[in-house]
Amino acid sequence: MFQEYRSRIHESEGTQFPSNSYRKIVLQPAYDEAKKHFLKAMVQIHIAHLKMLEEQQLVSKEDAKKIGAAIGQLDMEYFSKQEYQPQFEDLFFHIENKLMEMAGDIAGNLHIGRSRNDMGIAIYRMTIREKLLDLMDELVTLRTSLITFALEHVDTIMIGYTHTQQAQPTTFAHYLKAVIDQLTRDFKRMQHAYATVNRSSMGAAALTTTGFNINRARMQELLAFDDMVENAWDAVAGADYIAETASVVQLAALNLGRTAQDFLLWATQEFNAISLASPYVQVSSIMPQKRNPVSIEHTRSLLSSVVGDASTVLQMIHNTPFGDIVDTEDDMQPYIWRAMEKLRGIYKLFGSLVVTMDVNKEKLLERAEKSLANVTQLADTLVMTENISFRQSHKLVSECVRALLKDNKTSIEDLTWELVNAKSIELTKKPLKISKEEFYQSLKPAHFVNVRKMPGGPAPMTMTESLLKAKSETSALCKWVQNKKDAILQSEKRLRQYLDEWSRKEK
Secondary structure, eight states, X not given: OHHHHHHHHHHHHOSSSSOHHXXXXXXXXXXXXXXXHTHHXXXXXXXXXXXXXXXXXSSOHHHHHHHHHHHHTOOHHHHHHOOOOTTSSSHHHHHHHHHHHHHOGGGGGGGTTOOHHHHHXXXXXXXXXXXXXXXXXXXXXXXXXXXXXXXTTTTXXXXXXXXXXXXXXXXHHHHHHHHHHHHHHHHHHHHHHHHHHSXXXXXXXXXXXXXXXXXXXXXXXXXXXXXXXXXXXXXXXXOHHHHHHHHHHHHHHHXXXXXXXXXXXXXXXXXXXXXXXXXXXXXXXXXXXXXXXXXXXXXXXXXXXXXXXXXXXXXXHTTOOSSSOGGGTTTTHHHHHHHHHHHHHHHHHHHHHHHXXXXXXXXXXXXXXXXXXXXXXXXXXXXXXXXXXXXXXXXXXHXXXXXXXXXXXXXXXXXXXXXXXXXXXXXXXXXXXSOHHHHHHHTOHHHHHHTOOSTTSOOHHHHHHHHHHHHHTHHHHXXXXXXXXXXXXXXXXXXXXXXXXXXXXXX
């Protein structure tokens, strides 16, 4: 009975590697991802490695010409469209087989002093670094959009909230600058992740380097890596380069998700603070009045998806042996790509919807002018005018607020000089010294905002200076990204030149 069952399995799965299910579940998807994301990097490594072998006299100039000419004749479009073929385990072996067809057995020398292990890790790192730079580019664009938008709202007074309750008056620009600063920290974390990612594994070979006299530093230079993973075991086993990237991307998504949640609340009719432009809202199929802010909803949802993809990366690394192992390779890499690509798209969408939305300045100001959130400034003012401690002043104002709330009064307009004076006599045994004019001035949200001039405060002049400083830093962020991109482009240009030289000599 068992033999019959096993025979049926062999019949459906096959008797040679790879089995049908292994091919469909593992090798086919990996091949499809590889031809889409790895083809360019793989060929670049072939060129760089061949050039290094030639320079180290591990491959003769004549053989280098033949192998280089074969690399130059590879039909990249063919490989980018070719379906998985079971006779080749992966894209690497497919290309190697093609090179040996074109150049003969000497093409096998292209693998001197290297392994799929160190080569694969280098490919992963090269792929991630480009996607990370593209993500950082879009982050800077979003940051620039928010700075431009915030400069329009340094005088837009609104209530700030703590614990979801009205706290103190501030400005919309003040809120946005906090988001901008958070994005700046996200950028710096990505810079650090890039430094971890952009390190060469080439020369580590399978695990222990090689007995051939290869030049690891030259490979680092040729492939535009900024550094080298010195220890060969670490080079093929260490997965913290992708874990760090996943952590940074995950945190960036969590950060922006909190702002998306705020905006979704502020877009409600009850809050009535912001209104999205028509391209970012959707009508209802049945309710004519609806303007659903679906772009923010999708932003929030997709950010959660980014968090999930990044978390998958971390979970797949969890408790894996510290060595070369597939858990950290082809099955895992697509999750970090998807996370970065989605976050990049979200940055673009979010920047566009913010810049084009309308802010209900009048409603926000009206809400702030009536709110009891202004009483902090009254407490501060009484310390200065009444010669009492802040704790006494705090208690005095608190008692007045309690008295209002007890009578179901929730507007600052109900907090009168007479009420506070009566409470002052009751609690401090002294009448107020503050004039009525100064008293009522202290309750105005504009006054509250304007006196908070110190660094980090919402006063318009302070906030404008802060935003302009952030704007001036943008060029340095852009330059950093561009310099890294230029280094990669220069590397690719040099590699193409080497390839052209070999091809010309061979002809």
